[in-house]
Amino acid sequence: MNTANQYLKAIYLVQQQDNNPAATGRVADMLDVSPASANEMIGKLESRGLAEHEKYKGVSLTDDGIVRARDALQTYCIIERFLVNVLGVENFREEAKELESVIDGTVAERLDTIIDRKPECPDCFDPELDACRCLDVELEPEQPAD
């Protein structure tokens, strides 16, 4: 997954949570980047026809952006599930974040062949938990560091 996909995924999730265009600050918080970095990438997404930014309102994904965001979210779900079910990784959320920019969708599809992913994926993804709700592990929302 490349960096643009990480942004698309974040915008998609913030839009879903807030039921409104995503505020740039919320997107930046979710990705742990500066608002300036978020603004720059949102501009690039807009020029590629994947997002629309309205001043003072926020950013919304276009139909093409939504398709790519859902693909990116699915790849992320596959990585999390693979880390938990195949490799038994305890800190899977932290590691999934580190891996998502390096694992391409085609590679994730191959990993997907050895995990039992639910048909509702990626709608099973819970942004509060930062994980798939169907994972067979006990989860608590991650707390931002002080």
Place this chain on the structure above:
Amino acid sequence: MYATDSIARGTAVSLGQQVDSDRQLARLLQIGIVLEEVVEARASRHYQSLAAEERTLDDEIEALLSHAAEESADHRKRLEDLIEGLTVDSVPFDEIETLVEARYGKTKPEDFDGVLYDQLCNEETAYKFYDDLIEAIEASDAAFSVDREHVIDVLRGLRKEERDGVKEVTTIMEERE
């Protein structure tokens, strides 16, 4: 953890495709091993799924699958050697192998899309994985407990063999059109 804190610390965090630690590198190499195991398991399952008559009639496909399985085993060994040089906890290779075998043992022949097409996807996926991994290591200035150039050399070797594999399968597919 969040951006506001990053700004307060005077750092502007940006996302990027890069490998920053021994642990992350080991995990990615481990994923490479799983991918190679998947390739081997699919090739082996394909071979078993071919009717006895087809096996004797089609030496070319038999040789292709046999070579793919051997190459994957060799690639796994090279990836394992790299992981051994990193300062991380050992990873349970045997358990993963058993899991992958069990998964493909249940796959019916009709679940595959065709021998050659599947082999092409295997080789292309592995090529893409090594290509992205090389790029992510090159983008990082982190120090690993194994020599960075050695890691990149090994990965380039694996990538080249996957690229050769793509060409080999493509040639066979074109000849059969």
